[in-house]
Amino acid sequence: MINVAVLGYGTxxxxxxxxxxxxADSIEKKAGDRIVVKRILDLRDFPxxxxxxxxxxxxxxxxxxxxxxxxxxxxxxLEPAYTxxxxxxxxxxxxxxxxxxxxxxxxxxxxxxxxxxxxNFLFEASVGGGIPxxxxxxxxxxxxxxxxxxxxxxxxTNYMLTKMEEEGIAFDEVxxxxxxxxxxxxxxxxxxxxxxxxxxxxxxxxxxxGKQVDFEDVHTEGITNISAEDFQYARQMKKCIKLLGKSWSxxxxxxxxxxxxxxxxxxxxxxxxxxxxxxxxHGNMVDDTMFYGRGAGKLPTASAVAADVVDCVKHMGTHxxxxxxxxxxxLSDFGGFERRYFVRMPKEVSLESxxxxxxxxxxxxxxxxxxTAFVTGVMKESDYHKAADQFDDILNMIRIDA
Ligand code: HSE
Numbered sequence: 182m183i184n185v186a187v188l189g190y191g192t193x194x195x196x197x198x199x200x201x202x203x204x205a206d207s208i209e210k211k212a213g214d215r216i217v218v219k220r221i222l223d224l225r226d227f228p229x230x231x232x233x234x235x236x237x238x239x240x241x242x243x244x245x246x247x248x249x250x251x252x253x254x255x256x257x258x259l260e261p262a263y264t265x266x267x268x269x270x271x272x273x274x275x276x277x278x279x280x281x282x283x284x285x286x287x288x289x290x291x292x293x294x295x296x297x298x299x300x301n302f303l304f305e306a307s308v309g310g311g312i313p314x315x316x317x318x319x320x321x322x323x324x325x326x327x328x329x330x331x332x333x334x335x336x337x338t339n340y341m342l343t344k345m346e347e348e349g350i351a352f353d354e355v356x357x358x359x360x361x362x363x364x365x366x367x368x369x370x371x372x373x374x375x376x377x378x379x380x381x382x383x384x385x386x387x388x389x390x391g392k393q394v395d396f397e398d399v400h401t402e403g404i405t406n407i408s409a410e411d412f413q414y415a416r417q418m419k420k421c422i423k424l425l426g427k428s429w430s431x432x433x434x435x436x437x438x439x440x441x442x443x444x445x446x447x448x449x450x451x452x453x454x455x456x457x458x459x460x461x462x463h464g465n466m467v468d469d470t471m472f473y474g475r476g477a478g479k480l481p482t483a484s485a486v487a488a489d490v491v492d493c494v495k496h497m498g499t500h501x502x503x504x505x506x507x508x509x510x511x512l513s514d515f516g517g518f519e520r521r522y523f524v525r526m527p528k529e530v531s532l533e534s535x536x537x538x539x540x541x542x543x544x545x546x547x548x549x550x551x552x553t554a555f556v557t558g559v560m561k562e563s564d565y566h567k568a569a570d571q572f573d574d575i576l577n578m579i580r581i582d583a
Contacts, residue, residue: 182215183494186243188265189256190223190236193279193306196483197253198232201490208487212494219249222256222265240265244272251493253486254278263287270294270302275497277489279306279482285380285396288387289507296500303489303501308334308381311481312474314460318388319503325464327389329429331582334381336456336477337365337372338404338424342441343454346412346421352405364456374403375424375439382426385460386437388503389428392510394437400515402440406577413547414523414554415443421451422579434513442582443523516563520583524569525576526553538568556581 185201187194198218201208209215220243221235230236240261243249252269254276256262262283266276270291278284283291284307295302305315309332318327333339337359344355356373359365371377383396404424415422420443428437444451449471453459458476463469475481492501524542526535528551535542535555542555557565569575 184219194255196479200487275301275493281307306485310476329463332460334378378426386428391504400438521581
């Protein structure tokens with residue numbers, strides 16, 4: 182029998198307990214051992230909950246309980262999650278977590294401790310919720326040089342963009358609706374400003390290249406500037422707007438960013454709607470692959486955490502090698518990358534003045550919108566900004582995915 186402690190009995194923690202208990206027999210067959218949730222750490226009490234007797238309020242009780250072999254961390258945030266996880270690993274326990282902040286910041290260090298202690302630090306649920314993406318990157322695609330990762334990594338914003346696209350609803354209205362449905366948080370900045378996707382692309386890029394990509398280095402823009410008009414233009418151009426977390430190598434340079442982008446209707450990510458997530462990975466041998474599913478939610482996320490617990494059980498006393506060194510992997514200057522840009526300006530701005538600054542452009546007209554809108558030629562980001570700085574009335578700019 183393997184005893185597990187679950188830290189945090191919120192949505193995901195309760196989901197992990199539910200998965201491990203509901204599927205206990207099937208999981209036992211796959212893990213080769215019975216997995217039992219022995220203790221749950223939470224500041225709250227849960228009267229009436231079938232697991233209320235397992236709830237403790239002090240981590241020391243779990244730390245000192247020698248029967249606990251695996252710790253599941255679903256508290257979120259950096260502290261006290263980092264201290265508890267590090268303590269557990271230093272004790273030789275394996276840890277499974279869904280906490281992307283923790284993994285993005287301390288993943289390399291915690292994997293190193295797990296390796297030293299012949300234990301495991303697994304975090305499949307930290308990116309893409311229930312979608313298998315960490316194992317594919319670290320196990321199935323290791324024969325490839327990864328040339329591109331493009332992900333719809335945030336369910337809340339994908340839901341909002343889908344609503345705006347399909348129903349023509351304005352940003353503020355759709356945010357309110359997403360909050361009412363419980364998809365968006367009361368304080369939605371982490372999602373709508375792209376911070377959540379930023380941590381996720383930093384994790385994936387670190388794993389793809391084996392070194393630390395600091396999320397602070399990833400150029401990040403959210404979706405707060407995207408309007409109903411932008412979707413009208415997108416439709417006209419046979420494109421859709423998605424918040425992408427992207428990293429890619431080009432000419433020996435590595436880039437990463439999070440921003441809304443215009444992608445072609447036939448791109449595999451274009452069909453990813455509502456709260457679903459997907460991660461498109463291009464390897465130099467395997468070519469294009471895509472991983473799709475529910476990127477958030479109680480049971481999908483818990484399913485991935487519980488599967489990590491199973492893997493910990495299957496590898497008791499053995500470290501599953503995962504290469505993520507603490508050495509920093511510098512990202513190349515984003516300003517040097519070339520692409521096309523869709524730009525909207527007031528109708529008073531003449532195409533002549535636009536072309537003087539940007540070079541030849543393709544105008545885009547939408548019936549009923551009186552603006553000067555156009556797509557630039559391929560130009561460096563830094564050159565785009567030099568040209569754009571000559572105008573003080575740009576309504577919006579959206580990058581076009583190559
Ligand atoms: N807020 C996140 C999302 C939850 O909307 O995708 C999963 O990390």
